[in-house]
Amino acid sequence: MAYQTSLQSQTMEMLVAYRQKPSVQLRNRLVRLNMGLVRKVAHRLAHQCAEPYEDLEQCGFLGLITAIERFDPTQGYAFSSFAVPYIRGEILHFLRDRANTVRIPRRWQQLSRDGAKVRQALTMELGRHPSDQEIADELDLSMQEWRAVKLAASNRVPLSLNARVSSGHHQQSDSMMTLGDTLMDARCQIMQTNQEDRLELQQALDQLEDRTREMIESVFVHQLSRQEVAQRIGVSPVTVTRRIKKGIDELVGLLQKSAALQMEV
Structure with a gap:
């Protein structure tokens, strides 16, 4: 402690x-x-x-x-x-x-991971996002090779889930798996979506005034009545209702702004 x-x-x-x-x-x-x-x-x-x-x-x-x-x-x-x-x-x-x-072949995955690590290290060192040339130089690759790695990682064309994939140079000797085996299950995807929604809501809540956020969380998260919240904080139930309404309006605005920014990106 x-x-x-x-x-x-x-x-x-x-x-x-x-x-x-x-x-x-x-x-x-x-x-x-x-x-x-x-x-x-x-x-x-x-x-x-x-x-x-x-x-x-x-x-x-x-x-x-x-x-x-x-x-x-x-x-x-x-x-x-x-x-x-x-x-x-x-x-x-x-x-x-x-x-x-x-998933892409193991060799390309490793190069992509190495590139991500180099990018993170250079970002910390330079205080900005590095250029492709700087990343390629750190990996001792030509620009052509590094762009090929990026293309392999980002431009994967969807194929039949029953199609076979192999990560080695000698395809016949590799253990084979289908593309479907490489996908994350639907439950995990749903969990990620829910977590992202909760994350965006929490980030919006963090931008509210402290007392307003406390009232909203008490009513909608901790399931307290407005009367109980009013007694705990020392204000009238009418004040609690008014502050919650104002806070929800602010939340809606913040979430709409966040959604608009994501669409621009």
């Missing part, structure tokens, strides 16, 4: 310093200090899908970096509570993109 308190205190001090004067070095220290958050989320999601844990972890680090960039220490909430939705969201977006695609 004492260690956890010390870690939180150290993290907050560094976040305040980063907010005042951002630097790649300080951000990397924050990433290393909070690696446990990424690993915890990645381990949990790794049990719900067929993707390698290392891929989930790399995506989680990108989410952690985004959280560090966006965190405002003056808001008064814990960084871990703020960062976990970003970490989980980055991983879930990766899983959603993978859910409806087939």
Whole structure:
């Protein structure tokens, strides 16, 4: 417990310093200090899908970096509570993109993973997304080879689920599997969609005024009556109803804005 308190205190001090004067070095220290958050989320999601844990972890680090960039220490909430939705969201977006695609040969998968790791490392080092040329140079590949890897990873044409795939150079000696074997099951996809919906709702809730968010969560999450919420907070039931209505209107606006931004992307 004492260690956890010390870690939180150290993290907050560094976040305040980063907010005042951002630097790649300080951000990397924050990433290393909070690696446990990424690993915890990645381990949990790794049990719900067929993707390698290392891929989930790399995506989680990108989410952690985004959280560090966006965190405002003056808001008064814990960084871990703020960062976990970003970490989980980055991983879930990766899983959603993978859910409806087939696996590529093992050699191409490894090159794609290596590229993702290099991209993450260069992003931390340079403070920006690296170019294809920079990634290719780190992998000691030509631009043509790296673009071929990217194309293989991103442009997989849907085929019959009964079609056979092989990951080796000598197809006859490989153990064969169907494309259907490489797809994530429907239950996992539904779970991911539900998690993404909850993530977007939680991120919108976090943007509301604290008292309004508390009222909404008390009524709709903890199933308390408006009278009980009013007694707990020390206001009238009419005030609770009015604040909840206002908060829901704000939530609708925030979620509509989020949906519009996703459509633009």
